[in-house]
Amino acid sequence: MDQNIPQELVEAGRGYENLFVPALFKQWTKHLIEAADIREGSHVLDIACGTGVLARHALSRTGPSGRVTGVDPAPGMLAAAKEIEPSIDWILCGAESLELSDKTFDSVISQFGMMFFQDRQKSAGEMFRVLKQGGSLAIAVWNSVEQNPAYADIIAVLQDQVGTAAADALRLPYSLGNTDEVTAVLENSGFSGVSVETKVEPARFPSSRHMVEAELRGWLPLFDIFLSEAKINDVLIESDRTLSKYAESSGEAVFPTSAHVITARKD
Ligand SMILES: C[S@@+](CC[C@H](N)C(=O)[O-])C[C@H]1O[C@@H](n2cnc3c(N)ncnc32)[C@H](O)[C@@H]1O
Structure with missing residues (x-):
């Protein structure tokens, strides 16, 4: 294989x-x-x-x-x-x-x-x-995206910074x-x-950047959405702000998933 x-x-x-x-x-x-x-x-x-x-x-x-x-x-x-x-x-x-x-x-x-x-x-x-x-x-x-609030947060940032197609791509897993x-x-x-x-169950990423960057560089391209480095940077700055509530002192991002x-x- x-x-x-x-x-x-x-x-x-x-x-x-x-x-x-x-x-x-x-x-x-x-x-x-x-x-x-x-x-x-x-x-x-x-x-x-x-x-x-x-x-x-x-x-x-x-x-x-x-x-x-x-x-x-x-x-x-x-x-x-x-x-x-x-x-x-x-x-x-x-x-x-x-x-x-x-x-x-x-x-x-x-x-x-x-x-x-x-x-x-x-x-x-x-x-x-x-x-x-x-x-x-x-x-x-x-469960629905409303019951998975960290992803609802990222989707809101994407909707604002990139547009509906990118936000919809991240909504698909919660459909x-x-x-x-x-x-x-x-x-x-x-x-x-x-x-x-x-x-x-709790999700635990090494940091919110690891989580968001993987979505931007790994998931969106599956939907033919390719962001420039400048746009990726903008999204990361905004998502750092939004997701800071999930950061532990170690820097890990920890949040509930349903x-x-x-x-x-x-x-
Ligand atoms: C989020 S991953 C989950 C993988 C694994 N079950 C896990 O828990 O890590 C979704 C998986 O669904 C697979 N997939 C997508 N479309 C599929 C299809 N039509 N039939 C079977 N698997 C599919 C993908 O290739 C991917 O491996």
């Missing part, structure tokens, strides 16, 4: 693993593992696995008698995932069309990917298809804050017992 992947994509994957995973994502894996009731020997699929933080936690539960598979359409993410944990099966594909057999997994888990799926109904159908009868599903999606849509697509796909629990953990069963 790794040989033909452009080096900058692999570097971007490693960058995600080193900055975003410890700051924002690692603290959520325990909720998904618990909600999906992953046990020794389980066969588990992590959809939108990124660099694999959730899949690795699942593997630590299933032990060698289990089996963990991670899927993601971003080759740089999967290359970084494979460097860290070669014993997981990493498969390059999107949630809408899983290259996996019917009724293969005891649990399907996915954290912070569903907002980006192009066809959520089709993705939910694929989750249902690959689960065994009696299998469990656990998905995490961010499933109202869980009616996810609940409906899961029920339409045949899932039973769909239930939602809303949880709060997400929904949605569980369901294939009866």
Whole structure:
């Protein structure tokens, strides 16, 4: 898989693993593992696995008698995932069309990917298809941006300094804050017992600059928004001011994040 992947994509994957995973994502894996009731020997699929933080936690539960598979359409993410944990099966594909057999997994888990799926109904159908009868599903999606105030602050700065397209790009991860849509697509796909629990976990970045700069240089370009160095500087000066309320004496930026953990069963 790794040989033909452009080096900058692999570097971007490693960058995600080193900055975003410890700051924002690692603290959520325990909720998904618990909600999906992953046990020794389980066969588990992590959809939108990124660099694999959730899949690795699942593997630590299933032990060698289990089996963990991670899927993601971003080759740089999967290359970084494979460097860290070669014993997981990493498969390059999107949630809408899983290259996996019917009724293969005891649990399907996915954290912070569903907002980006192009066809959520089709993705939910694929989750249902690959689960065994009696299998469990656990998905995490961010709560609304209003319930994630540090990101609401950055979005306000972007709206003011750059414009609506940039602000909307940062709003996308919070677009499933109202869980009616996810609940409906899961029920339409045949899932039973769909239930939602809303949880709060702290995020901890080395500094607010690390956090904002990663969004400006790493996230906005995915939407074809490329800022000049002067504009990046303006945004950072303004966001330093706005985010100073989250700064600890160490310089770290620490703030609460809120997400929904949605569980369901294939009866
Ligand atoms: C915010 S990251 C979350 C990654 C990982 N689950 C974690 O917790 O670190 C979102 C992931 O969704 C993936 N993604 C985007 N579109 C997707 C799709 N259609 N199907 C599956 N994954 C997708 C991205 O490539 C990215 O790795």
